[in-house]
Amino acid sequence: MKSFDPYQVLGIKPEAGLAEIRRAFREKARLLHPDAGGEVERFLELKRSYEILCARHSPQRLRLVRERPSGGNYLLTFLDVTVRELALGATVTVVVPDRPLRCPRCQGRGVDPEGKRETCPSCAGEGRLAFDSRRRRYEIACPRCGGEGYLLVETCPTCRGRGELPQEKEMALRIPLGARPGDLLYLPAGPDGPVIDVYFELQVHNQEDLFFEEDRLVSLVQVPFWQAALGGKILINTLEGEEWIVIPRGLNQGFSMVLKQRGAYLEDGSREDLFVRFKIVFPEELPDEVERLLLKIAQIMEKKEDSHELAR
Template identity: 35%
Template sequence: GNDLRTSIDITFEEAAFGAEKVVNVSKAVRCETCEGSGAKPGTQPQPCSECGGRGEVSYQQGFFAITRPCPRCNGSGQVITSPCSACGGSGQTRKRSQIAVKIPPGVDTGQRLKLAGEGEAGERGGPSGDLYVVINILPHEFFTRDEFDVICEVPITFVQAVLGAEIDVPTLEGKVKMKIPGGTQSHKIFRLKSKGLAKLGSYGRGDQLVRVIVEVPTKVSSEQKDVLKQFEAMNTKASNPMHHNFFEKLKNFFG
C-alpha cells in the first residue's frame, strides 16, 4: 500500500522528555466485507485467462523476447469476476483512524518518525504502507535550543550586574537558583550542566545555557540621576577598563 505522511505539533517539554500522542489519519484500509480480496463474499478471484495466472505476458520483438505485466490483471495473475459491492473490487475502503505515536525524548522540528504498516492497505490483501509523522515543536515562552542544549535569556538589573546577585532561572524541571558574580557583563553565558534535552539515540543530556541581559533603565528619577552622576564621577580606569582602553586607543589612532 501507499506510504502516508502527516505532521504533529508538540510542546518543548514533550520534545525534551518524550510523550504519547495521537494523530488522526484518513487512509485506505482493508475491506471488512471481502477481507481485502476484492471478491464478492462466497466467491474467489479467478486465474487470469490472458496470462494463465502468471501475472505477465511475453512477446517476440525481433531477436528479443519482451516480458511485461499482464494488461488484463495488472500483474496480479487473478481477475475478479464478481467484485465486492462494498469496495468495488479494490479490497479497500476509506476510514479515519486514530493512531498512537510515541515521541522519543530529544526529537527536533523536521524529524520524521516511521510507523511501519500504518500507511494505506495494499490492494487485494497486499501489505500496508508506512506512516511518516513529521515533528513540529511549538515556540516556548522561555526556551530555544541548539541541538540538545537549551538556551534561555534572563534579564538582570544594572545593580545586580555590578554587585552580583542570586537569581531565579527557569529550567525544564522548574526554577533553580543561580549566582551572578559582581562585574558580570551583558550577554555573558552561564552553563547549567545536564539541564538540557535528552540526546536522541544516545545517552545523557545537553546543558542549559543561560545568557544574562543587563537591562539599562529607561526611566529614572531626578534623585537616581544625581546618584548616577556621582557614580560616573568616581569611575576609574580599573572599574571600567574596556571603556577607558577603547577611548585611549581611539585618541592615539587619530593623533
C-alpha cells in the first residue's frame, strides 16, 4: 500500500494549526478541483487529507468507564497505545463502524436483479392469482413474486445477500489523562460518532525500559556491575527522552529512586512520580584482561576478609 501522508498532500508541516490547514486546502482545492481541470483522484485525496486533519484537530473525548454494559448492542474492541501516548495524552486515529449503505445493486433486497430468474411457483408465472368467492371471481397480484411472475434466485454478489454495505469512518480520539492499561474507554454512538456504542479496552505497548506496572510508571535501568560498584552518571529513559542521572557508589540490587512529578499527567494538570528501578547486570563474556583483574580483586578482597577474621 502506498503510504499516505495528509500533511504532505496539503503541503504543510505537522505543526500546522487548523487555520493553516484550512488555508492550504482552499489554495490547493482551487488548483486541483475537477471543474478547474484537475484530476478527480488527486482532488479526492486532497479532500480526504483535509477531513482527516480537521478531525485530528477537533478530536472527540473518550469517557473513562468502570465497566461495559451487561446487555444491549455495542462493539468492544482494543485500542493500542504507547506508554508515552498514555502518560502524556495523545490523539489517536481509529476506524469505527458508520451507518451502512443500502446496496446499490439490489436496492436492499439481497437478491441479484441481474441474476438467474425462476418462474414463480405460486402463480406459475402469471403474476396474478384468481379465486372464487360467492360466485364472483377475484384476481390479485401474486404476493410471492409481487406480480412479476418470476423470482430472483441468486444472492446479490455486491452485498452477499445482506442488502446493505458496511461502512467505516475514521475518527480522531483523545486519550483521557489518567487512563491506565486495561481501562475501558467509551465512545457513544451519535451523528458525529460511530453508528453503535463502542468500548475500547486500552492496550499499552510497554517498552523494555519504560512501562506501566499496575498503576505506576517505571523506568528500568540496567547498571553494569562495575558501575554499580563505582557509581557515577548513567543514562535512563524518561517520558521526555533519555536523561543522565547520578547513581551512588555501591549500588545494591533492588535499589530504586523516585523522580517526583516526572510520571504520567493527570486531567487536573498535575503529574505523578516516575519510579526508577535499577538492575545490576553481569555480562556473560568478559575480556581476558577483565577476567584476570577480577581474580586479582577477588584475591585482595578475600585476603582482607581473612585478616578481619584473624583480627577478631
